[in-house]
Amino acid sequence: MTSTEDLPRYRVLTGPDDAAFCRRISEMLDLGYELHGSPSLTFNGERVIVGQALIRPATTVIPD
Template sequence: MTAPPNGLPIYRLLTGPDDATFCERVSEALALGYELHGGPSLTFDGSRVIAGQALIWRATHQQS
């Protein structure tokens, strides 16, 4: 597959509270064929930790 499925962009930045739901979102993107781009970013908004993770789609990536 040369393009991401479902019209998704080549570059994605997922953000959200650092919890199981965020980890599931990143895991789903990896299962689609995205790759991590750098490490995660973390910040504190005064009450909770917010995570961010960049993902990229490699045009040469092949799904089985």
């Protein structure tokens, strides 16, 4: 697994509104990301597409 220090602090995931998308979001939450704002939904003529922004809070470093 990737160290959380190597992960971007901001991500936007997009995809069909299905179980696989929910698993991707759940994986990001397990890595410490938090939902940022409401999901965005659109219809592409065949299915619903969803987008969700996520942020990973910065770790606070206390100086000596």
